[in-house]
Amino acid sequence: MSTDLLDPPRSAIPAAARGSTVTRSGAVLVSLLRRARKVIGLVAVLALWEAGARAGWLGSTTPPLSDVAVRGWEMLSSGALLENLGVSLVRVLKGLAIGLPAGLVLGLLAGLFRVSEDIIDAPVQAVRMLPHLALVPLFIIWFGIGETSKVGLIAVGVVFPLYINVFHGIRGVDERLVESARTCGLGRIGLIRKVVLPGALPQILVGLRLSLGVAWLTLVVVEQSATASGIGFVINQATQFLQMDTVFLVLVVYALLGVSTDLLVRLIERRALAWRKGLVAR
Amino acid sequence: MTTTVRRGVRVRGLRRVFGERAVLDGVDLDIAPGEFVALLGASGSGKSTLLRALAGLDGEGSGEIGVPGKRAVVYQEHRLLPWSRVWDNVVLGLRGRGLRERAETALAEVGLTARADAWPLTLSGGEAQRVALARALVRTPDLLLLDEPFGALDALTRLNAQALVADLWAEHRPAVLLVTHDVEEALLLADRALLLADGRIEREYAVDLPRPRSLDDPRFIALRRDLLGGLGVRAVATAKEAS
Numbered sequence: 001m002s003t004d005l006l007d008p009p010r011s012a013i014p015a016a017a018r019g020s021t022v023t024r025s026g027a028v029l030v031s032l033l034r035r036a037r038k039v040i041g042l043v044a045v046l047a048l049w050e051a052g053a054r055a056g057w058l059g060s061t062t063p064p065l066s067d068v069a070v071r072g073w074e075m076l077s078s079g080a081l082l083e084n085l086g087v088s089l090v091r092v093l094k095g096l097a098i099g100l101p102a103g104l105v106l107g108l109l110a111g112l113f114r115v116s117e118d119i120i121d122a123p124v125q126a127v128r129m130l131p132h133l134a135l136v137p138l139f140i141i142w143f144g145i146g147e148t149s150k151v152g153l154i155a156v157g158v159v160f161p162l163y164i165n166v167f168h169g170i171r172g173v174d175e176r177l178v179e180s181a182r183t184c185g186l187g188r189i190g191l192i193r194k195v196v197l198p199g200a201l202p203q204i205l206v207g208l209r210l211s212l213g214v215a216w217l218t219l220v221v222v223e224q225s226a227t228a229s230g231i232g233f234v235i236n237q238a239t240q241f242l243q244m245d246t247v248f249l250v251l252v253v254y255a256l257l258g259v260s261t262d263l264l265v266r267l268i269e270r271r272a273l274a275w276r277k278g279l280v281a282r
Numbered sequence: 283m284t285t286t287v288r289r290g291v292r293v294r295g296l297r298r299v300f301g302e303r304a305v306l307d308g309v310d311l312d313i314a315p316g317e318f319v320a321l322l323g324a325s326g327s328g329k330s331t332l333l334r335a336l337a338g339l340d341g342e343g344s345g346e347i348g349v350p351g352k353r354a355v356v357y358q359e360h361r362l363l364p365w366s367r368v369w370d371n372v373v374l375g376l377r378g379r380g381l382r383e384r385a386e387t388a389l390a391e392v393g394l395t396a397r398a399d400a401w402p403l404t405l406s407g408g409e410a411q412r413v414a415l416a417r418a419l420v421r422t423p424d425l426l427l428l429d430e431p432f433g434a435l436d437a438l439t440r441l442n443a444q445a446l447v448a449d450l451w452a453e454h455r456p457a458v459l460l461v462t463h464d465v466e467e468a469l470l471l472a473d474r475a476l477l478l479a480d481g482r483i484e485r486e487y488a489v490d491l492p493r494p495r496s497l498d499d500p501r502f503i504a505l506r507r508d509l510l511g512g513l514g515v516r517a518v519a520t521a522k523e524a525s
Contacts, residue, residue, distance in 0.1 A: 180361035183337055183354070184417065185375035194374065198365040275365045275401045 036061025076160025165207025
């Protein structure tokens with residue numbers, strides 16, 4: 001995964017023959033340097049933040065990193081952070097639990113059967129064009145200001161990226177593979193299980209990744225108003241009292257949440273799409 | 283239209299129209315059980331269309347087709363599922379116990395036991411095509427349909443693959459229809475070579491040379507000249523390039 005697509009393949013020709021002398025300890029150094037490089041960018045940004053805030057370059061309303069860290073520690077030990085994080089996580093998980101299966105099932109139906117494509121695709125495409133965040137007021141009127149409207153909006157937002165990618169993933173499966181699998185005696189169910197779904201899986205996982213991104217985005221929006229818990233509530237309160245360290249803390253938490261879900265999907269990809277590694281390593 | 287006969291192939295008056303054009307226009311074809319038939323023809327003459335009709339992949343034609351129930355196809359591209367391991371590909375669609383053993387036996391016949399657990403994307407072109415052959419053979423077909431199976435291989439790999447097919451056919455004796463545009467390949471492998479032109483089998487050449495055949499056998503050379511003439515290639519000196 002870390003191979004640069006544009007890099008020439010790693011050569012088996014000894015390095016010395018290519019005009020440089022890299023010893024074994026040199027090779028270790030190179031791999032250490034690569035690891036370090038991955039961290040360097042992040043560390044540099046954080047250091048600039050700390051120094052810039054201390055020196056006042058970032059304005060009086062930007063707290064230094066260390067203040068944010070201290071605030072984070074305080075909120076962790078008081079339990080306030082985890083409590084609100086828990087509330088937010090439950091909202092997202094509930095929304096995903098409704099939205100992901102819905103997107104998956106609709107995408108499968110539309111992708112696998114012409115009849116259901118005709119019935120499902122047109123309305124879904126029409127609704128998709130509507131930014132789901134525009135539905136916030138409507139959902140509040142329909143479902144009140146409680147959990148239902150929040151969870152519902154996350155669920156709705158999550159459906160479409162997954163739907164589209166499942167649908168196109170299925171349609172993108174090489175028909176020649178389907179044909180040859182059919183001549184091998186696979187029936188409809190066998191074709192779906194052994195050819196269509198595995199073939200669509202890379203695209204389906206792309207859809208999952210996009211859907212998770214939408215889920216976090218929607219969480220931020222629905223927690224902006226009419227809530228007394230959740231990390232969105234924390235940031236709102238902090239904004240009202242100009243507790244900038246808390247505001248930044250919540251932003252960092254949002255970023256970490258996004259990164260960790262992305263890592264999760266990548267982990268799934270690495271296991272489920274192991275066959276593609278064949279392209280890189282023999 | 284398609285009926286199942288016990289073994290061998292019997293086609294009568296097969297007609298297949300694409301738009302205005304009749305690609306197949308009254309094809310009669312018989313293949314005896316265990317017979318190896320090569321089908322030659324210019325590009326676009328309908329060779330693959332005929333093969334697809336026999337494979338049951340094209341239900342649009344009219345006429346009478348009798349083929350065995352147990353058929354297997356090897357295409358120009360290997361068409362292995364990249365997300366299934368090699369042995370899984372070999373027994374794709376089969377049921378019952380001991381699938382792994384059956385796959386390994388078939389892979390042994392094409393010399394690829396060691397790659398049973400590999401991903402298809404890690405195979406070379408020749409290896410992948412041998413796996414496709416193993417996938418066809420494991421079904422013990424009564425009719426083996428080969429659609430330019432060596433077309434995408436380099437010259438040396440192709441020679442080896444041809445020899446392998448000759449061996450496997452001698453061992454298992456399915457009826458074979460080999461679609462090719464390579465005259466030498468047809469003459470090396472087949473009992474009969476058919477020439478498809480203008481939508482029908484225009485000529486038939488019996489290749490009664492002893493096996494294994496040699497490219498420099500005078501009778502081989504004479505037959506090649508005949509066939510190339512039938513394909514409309516006049517200059518024998520350029521025969522190699524034209525084939």
